[in-house]
């Protein structure tokens with residue numbers, strides 16, 4: 145079967161910066177692949193090459209069997225792209241924007257109007273259709289962007305950070321829209337910095353860092369690479385941490401680690417919930433009082449941390465934003 149997307153050895157420099165360092169990618173038709181990586185890891189550069197907007201320095205890529213460098217027109221017939229930054233015109237209404245995109249796709253005036261109407265309904269934008277999009281919320285704009293990229297009925301869709309900057313509810317709405325498209329057979333390559341988003345939408349995840357693929361697999365297989373379940377115990381004072389570790393030595397399936405700052409003890413275990421019962425019993429027998437105990441499955445955050453040695457950035461609405469780099473991401 146012809147792959148929907150195939151890339152081999154993509155390399156791209158911008159002056160001194162090596163944005164892509166030899167990327168390989170295979171995406172089967174009808175699947176969603178999540179390209180996950182921190183700022184500057186090469187996500188947008190990959191998408192721009194695959195969508196014919198940028199030429200690689202070396203390497204090849206095909207979409208539906210058509211080469212992006214030598215057959216860009218054939219590729220453009222097949223694809224839709226929702227870029228990281230809005231492509232729609234601020235001064236037009238939602239409907240006018242979609243009609244304009246339709247005309248760019250060589251639809252007749254009537255066809256463009258019909259297609260616009262259909263997409264406005266589909267994306268729940270009918271009520272706002274004739275308002276200037278200056279007054280749209282971030283979520284509405286993102287939906288309009290996505291609608292615009294669907295004008296030509298693409299079979300392969302590139303979504304570059306489709307939910308960055310959206311609140312949790314709008315993000316959920318966007319996920320539903322994407323899931324519907326996929327259930328209709330569209331192939332989607334989605335970039336994201338949100339592990340949760342990749343987890344929810346993607347059947348396979350490709351992790352990028354510094355322009356290279358550092359891991360790939362299903363969400364579960366990536367989590368399994370990090371290790372299995374852990375019992376996590378919080379104590380009130382640091383002296384108790386060592387006592388807890390000693391008391392739980394017998395149920396641990398690997399080395400116990402203690403985070404001295406958060407006063408959390410992490411005990412790798414097998415057996416899931418029975419392990420937590422054994423842990424409580426052992427702590428009780430040793431008369432150690434604890435602040436909290438929980439069973440924890442590894443998250444994609446743990447995966448990212450163990451692969452790259454650094455955590456991903458927090459979503460914008462999070463109260464624990466850790467760096468100032470997100471400032472430029474606010475959409476308006």
Ligand SMILES: Nc1ncnc2c1ncn2[C@@H]1O[C@H](COP(=O)(O)OP(=O)(O)OP(=O)(O)O)[C@@H](O)[C@H]1O
Nearest residue numbers: 158161163181182183184185186187188189190228
């Ligand atoms: N047009 C350009 N000119 C110069 N450098 C560029 C250009 N485009 C990208 N880069 C650099 O290439 C690297 C990869 O950028 P890219 O935009 O692909 O990353 P990204 O993963 O999409 O990041 P983000 O999460 O911030 O969108 C970065 O170091 C970036 O600064």
Ligand SMILES: [Mg+2]
Nearest residue numbers: 187188189228
């Ligand atoms: Mg980007």
